[in-house]
Amino acid sequence: MQEVIAVIGGGSWGTALANLLTDNGHKVTLYVREYEVVESINKNSENSVFLKGIKLNDSLNCKQFDDFDGNCDKIVWVVPTQFTRDTIVKFGEKLIKKNIIVATKGIEIEYKKFVNEIFEEILGIDVSVISGPSFAKEVAKRMPTAVSIASKDINKAIEWQKIFSNKYFRCYAVDDVIGVEVCGSLKNVIAIATGISDGLGFGHNARAGIITRGLREITRLGLKVGGKLETFMGLSGVGDLVLTCTGDLSRNRTVGIKIGIGEKAEDILKDMKMVAEGVFTTKAVYELSKDIDVEMPITEEVYKIIYEGKEPIKSFYDIMERPLKVENI
Numbered sequence: 391m392q393e394v395i396a397v398i399g400g401g402s403w404g405t406a407l408a409n410l411l412t413d414n415g416h417k418v419t420l421y422v423r424e425y426e427v428v429e430s431i432n433k434n435s436e437n438s439v440f441l442k443g444i445k446l447n448d449s450l451n452c453k454q455f456d457d458f459d460g461n462c463d464k465i466v467w468v469v470p471t472q473f474t475r476d477t478i479v480k481f482g483e484k485l486i487k488k489n490i491i492v493a494t495k496g497i498e499i500e501y502k503k504f505v506n507e508i509f510e511e512i513l514g515i516d517v518s519v520i521s522g523p524s525f526a527k528e529v530a531k532r533m534p535t536a537v538s539i540a541s542k543d544i545n546k547a548i549e550w551q552k553i554f555s556n557k558y559f560r561c562y563a564v565d566d567v568i569g570v571e572v573c574g575s576l577k578n579v580i581a582i583a584t585g586i587s588d589g590l591g592f593g594h595n596a597r598a599g600i601i602t603r604g605l606r607e608i609t610r611l612g613l614k615v616g617g618k619l620e621t622f623m624g625l626s627g628v629g630d631l632v633l634t635c636t637g638d639l640s641r642n643r644t645v646g647i648k649i650g651i652g653e654k655a656e657d658i659l660k661d662m663k664m665v666a667e668g669v670f671t672t673k674a675v676y677e678l679s680k681d682i683d684v685e686m687p688i689t690e691e692v693y694k695i696i697y698e699g700k701e702p703i704k705s706f707y708d709i710m711e712r713p714l715k716v717e718n719i
């Protein structure tokens with residue numbers, strides 16, 4: 391069945407998802423901030439700002455944020471986390487009673503909320519979440535990808551699963567919204583850590599150690615806020631963690647590498663047009679972990695490096711020289 395879908399947020403991921411949904415035969419409008427993007431997609435079927443050089447489906451239609459009138463069946467939300475609250479407030483009534491799925495990954499710095507919690511707080515609605523190992527560039531090039539789709543009501547996840555899935559994009563339905571959001575947000579912090587390690591010239595051993603102990607941190611916090619253990623072993627968990635920690639297309643990993651070779655975080659961010667959510671999530675999750683008393687040594691050191699100017703090399707040896715412990719706790 392053809393759905394009328396608004397994709398809100400025209401960065402690389404919003405564009406890739408809008409393109410995928412158009413491939414699937416839906417009537418899709420991509421709503422974006424930049425007029426340059428509207429022109430480029432409508433005239434040349436290309437997002438020349440955020441996905442340069444990739445030919446999009448000719449039927450994809452693009453409009454500016456201000457033209458969003460709420461006339462759609464479903465909404466895909468891809469506005470970066472730190473701008474999500476203001477954008478929800480801006481659209482207000484037009485979002486109520488809509489079936490919304492969130493593709494954004496991150497935690498708000500100011501209120502330490504995951505994106506589904508922001509929607510619940512402002513609009514009083516349950517949203518679904520799509521997350522997993524998925525670089526926008528590869529999805530836009532129609533390369534095989536598998537992700538998780540979570541809704542509290544599994545039937546809603548199954549409904550979205552049918553809308554998104556096709557021969558190059560396979561979705562698995564789950565009912566653990568908070569678990570999936572924890573995974574998608576926290577893997578970005580661990581990707582910064584593995585990037586730093588690689589930038590420092592450490593080897594494959596260090597990288598695998600960080601990924602594995604990072605998964606432990608993610609799981610510890612995720613279980614504390616109500617996630618399910620099996621989610622952390624799935625596509626949105628270990629799948630996305632491995633992709634982002636090892637794939638050179640990752641913006642978070644790239645930020646880490648630059649820090650590792652000696653650049654300052656503020657200088658790296660000044661020059662970045664794209665979003666590395668992990669930089670903001672690091673602060674949010676560090677503070678959240680203190681509030682709810684979850685031990686997260688890797689996250690804590692990434693926080694100290696980015697926000698307190700600690701020397702990366704010192705962080706690594708501080709982690710290595712912590713009191714020895716039993717592995718499975």
Ligand SMILES: NC(=O)c1ccc[n+]([C@@H]2O[C@H](COP(=O)([O-])OP(=O)(O)OC[C@H]3O[C@@H](n4cnc5c(N)ncnc54)[C@H](O)[C@@H]3O)[C@@H](O)[C@H]2O)c1
Pocket residue numbers: 399400401402403404405422423424440468469470471473477493494495496524525526527663664665666667
């Ligand atoms: N790119 C990927 O491969 C990918 C994959 C999965 C999930 N995500 C997630 O999708 C979300 C969006 O990231 P992206 O990669 O599409 O973005 P991007 O880095 O490609 O582009 C930046 C986006 O931020 C928007 N933006 C900048 N200032 C803004 C403001 N003041 N208000 C509202 N929007 C503003 C821009 O319009 C643009 O859409 C992030 O949470 C990201 O983690 C990205």
Ligand SMILES: O=P(O)(O)OC[C@H](O)CO
Pocket residue numbers: 495522523524525526578581630633634639640641642643665666667
């Ligand atoms: O480029 P990154 O680091 O934002 O990662 C993109 C996606 O989240 C990978 O699944």
